[in-house]
Amino acid sequence: MWSIKFVPGEYYKRSEIHDQFGGNRQRGISASAKEPVIFIFSGASGAQYGYSDDWNEEKTLFMYTGEGQIGDQVFSMGNKALRDHVNNSKDVLLFHHSKNGLYRFDDQLTLIGYETKQSLDREGNMREVIQFVFESSSYLTRSVEEELEGNKLTYDRSLDELKELALQDTSNGHDSVQMKRVKVRKRSEAIKLYARARADGTCEACEQPEPFEAKSGSSLEVHHMYRLSDGGPDHPEHVAAICPNCHARIHRGVDGMEYNETLIERILDKEDPFRMKYIH
Ligand SMILES: [Zn+2]
Ligand SMILES: [Zn+2]
Structure with a gap:
């Protein structure tokens, strides 16, 4: 991948x-x-x-x-x-x-x-x-991170509300480019906040408490499990909030792909604890 x-x-x-x-x-x-x-x-x-x-x-x-x-x-x-x-x-x-x-x-x-x-x-x-x-996705990602750092992650919303924000369709409508930029940015922020709120202070990969307290409020990084990069807005169920160590392991470790597969399973379970599982 x-x-x-x-x-x-x-x-x-x-x-x-x-x-x-x-x-x-x-x-x-x-x-x-x-x-x-x-x-x-x-x-x-x-x-x-x-x-x-x-x-x-x-x-x-x-x-x-x-x-x-x-x-x-x-x-x-x-x-x-x-x-x-x-x-x-x-x-x-x-x-x-x-x-x-x-x-x-x-x-x-x-x-x-x-x-x-x-x-x-x-x-x-x-x-x-x-x-x-x-x-530019790199510009967007940077500005969203800065925005979140400024807010110290105090978006006081429930998981469901964040998820709804994160799923907003930003491609339609007759808004100005400026307005659409704001919407895309909000959607991006909501996805990151949703993943971090779902993680609730625990890495979603190794399940250890987050390793240190970050200036931005959370040291967990938002990783995209299916795409080549972590930039841009996406689906909230496709991302995970993980510690920097696990993140590095997934992207650079020799068992990175397998570790990512395990993470995908964990997130599917979290999102739907009653889902049907394949029995080998
Ligand atoms: Zn971890
Ligand atoms: Zn990543």
Whole structure:
């Protein structure tokens, strides 16, 4: 699961990415069938059709035009995968075309929202295009951690309330980008708070009390059990609050994958103590 860790700024051969992850080898948006990840291979070809994919000045938001060069763009295939990535618990990884089949890994993205715009297609006809607005996942994760530290985890809500907040659908609606950013951030915070509240001071992996008192109120780290990274909003049942030691073991230990499997079982039991178990 963690055999490839893409490093921002490094160059990768597209064919090697597909050898490992599968997915369409030509399209700009390519979803892996093997891992919960969607790749965006941003090229130079967009600009000539009246749009360009780019970061804002602060490099916090990335505007990306959907796929389809002729006629109205619709929510199928890649466009649908991007729209639903948060709810489907998939990572979005952004690569930029360089040369000789090399692509530079830029950042992980979290969808904030999208709008439709009028634009000319390749044949000179007016058509509707989808413009996605993504936030840098690393920026989002950082700001959420800072936010939580500022609040000293005093979100005084029940587990159920936190879970409801954490499951909020942030992709629809006609809110402004600013409003959507706030919603995505709140959802991210709620997921972290939910995991830590469920852990209740005990590591959800080794079941020992948390090892030290942190400035932020909890030294437990929120780990994503199914994805390649821990960034961005997600499903509250897919994360666990674990001590730094267990976290390092899962990501770097020789038995990391097995340890993660054990954790998945523990969380399933916690979430539903009456679930049916396979008997070997
Ligand atoms: Zn632990
Ligand atoms: Zn983790």
